[in-house]
Amino acid sequence: MPPVTRGFVGRRKRDPRLPPGQYDVGDQWPVLTAEPAPNLDTARWTFRIDGLVERPAEWTWDEIRALPRERWDGDIHCVTTWTKFGMTWEGIPVDTLLEAAGPLPGARYVVAHSHTGYTTNLPLADITGGRAWLAFAAGTAPAAPAPLTREHGGPARLLVPHLYFWKSAKWVAGLRLLAEDEPGFWERNGYHDRGDPWAEQRFQGD
Ligand SMILES: Nc1nc2c(c(=O)[nH]1)N[C@H]1C(S)=C(S)[C@@H](COP(=O)(O)O)O[C@H]1N2
Ligand SMILES: [Mo]
Numbered sequence: 001m002p003p004v005t006r007g008f009v010g011r012r013k014r015d016p017r018l019p020p021g022q023y024d025v026g027d028q029w030p031v032l033t034a035e036p037a038p039n040l041d042t043a044r045w046t047f048r049i050d051g052l053v054e055r056p057a058e059w060t061w062d063e064i065r066a067l068p069r070e071r072w073d074g075d076i077h078c079v080t081t082w083t084k085f086g087m088t089w090e091g092i093p094v095d096t097l098l099e100a101a102g103p104l105p106g107a108r109y110v111v112a113h114s115h116t117g118y119t120t121n122l123p124l125a126d127i128t129g130g131r132a133w134l135a136f137a138a139g140t141a142p143a144a145p146a147p148l149t150r151e152h153g154g155p156a157r158l159l160v161p162h163l164y165f166w167k168s169a170k171w172v173a174g175l176r177l178l179a180e181d182e183p184g185f186w187e188r189n190g191y192h193d194r195g196d197p198w199a200e201q202r203f204q205g206d
Contacts, residue, residue, distance in 0.1 A: 017075055018083055019197035025082035027140070031151045032078060034185065035116045038171055042155050047097075047134060048174035051110075054102030061155070064134065067092045072133060072159065073141060077197040079164040089159055090145040091135030094127045094175075107177035111184055112158050112169040119184035120167050121193060124177060127160060134172065135159040164195040164202070 018024060042061040050056040059067075072089045103124065110127060113119045126132070136156045137145035148154030153170025160167045166186050187193055192201040200206060 015085075017085060019077055020200050021202075022077055022081050022083040022197065025084050029084060029140075029152070030078070030080075030082060032080065032165075033151070033170065035118060037150050038116050039150065040115055040155055040171060045115075045155060046174075047156065047172065049097055049101040049177070050174065051177035052104040052107035052179060053177055054104060055100075057097070057101040059097075064092060064156070065136075067096060070133065071145070072135075072161065074161055076161050076165050076168075079166055079191065079195070079197075079202050083197075084140075086141045087161075088139050088141045088143070088145050089133065089135050089161075090137040091133035091156075091159055093130060094132040094134060094158075095130060097134060097175075098128065101177075103177055106179045109178045109181045111176045111178065111182055112167070113173055113176065114169045114171045115173045116171055118169055118171075120169050121182055121184045121187055122160065122163070122167055123181075123194060126163060126167075126194070127158075127175075131160065131162055133159040162196070164192075164197050166191065167195055 045061045046058050048058040069090055070093050075085045077083045108124055110124050111119050111121050134156055137147050139145045157170040158168045158172045181193055190203050192206055195201050
């Protein structure tokens, strides 16, 4: 018998929006959280950018909410293999926030940290150029974005949708700019330092 070519026989046509090894989760939006969801009071909430910057910057909730917002529509991809199509998000471009702090020339990496202590590392280039937001509302199109629930990272989380979703830190408290890459929570446990779903960068070495 001739060998069966996997991916050629008995397969339905794959949705081109689906990165390799991912499936369409449909209408659900799974909650993936390593720590208990905190109850953050916006009256005392802050967001900070520090490390290799000209001037460390910190915003209160009211200051953040006064900045110009952007809408982003698209798909999110979790490393546990679910992909959610057709989301709609609202937030402040990370570019706007970085501009206020002034990254120094040596800054090449960033650690995003949450009010809970969760951390994740990213190349600085991946959160610039209109590809990352400090997000505070989300929904499934055609519904308009609604304020993020606590379980999904409200009042505000990072949104970096072109990378696996563990990089999108929920309850984000700030960004620290660094010269060298510094693994965060999942990355110390074997996950990839960059995490591009289209290159299937799930684990260290992928
Ligand atoms: N603070 C914090 N942020 C986090 C996580 C977490 O455990 N803690 N999980 C990450 C992972 S693995 C994923 S897939 C997404 C899940 O976001 P969701 O629960 O809103 O779907 O959040 C990411 N951000
Ligand atoms: Mo995830």
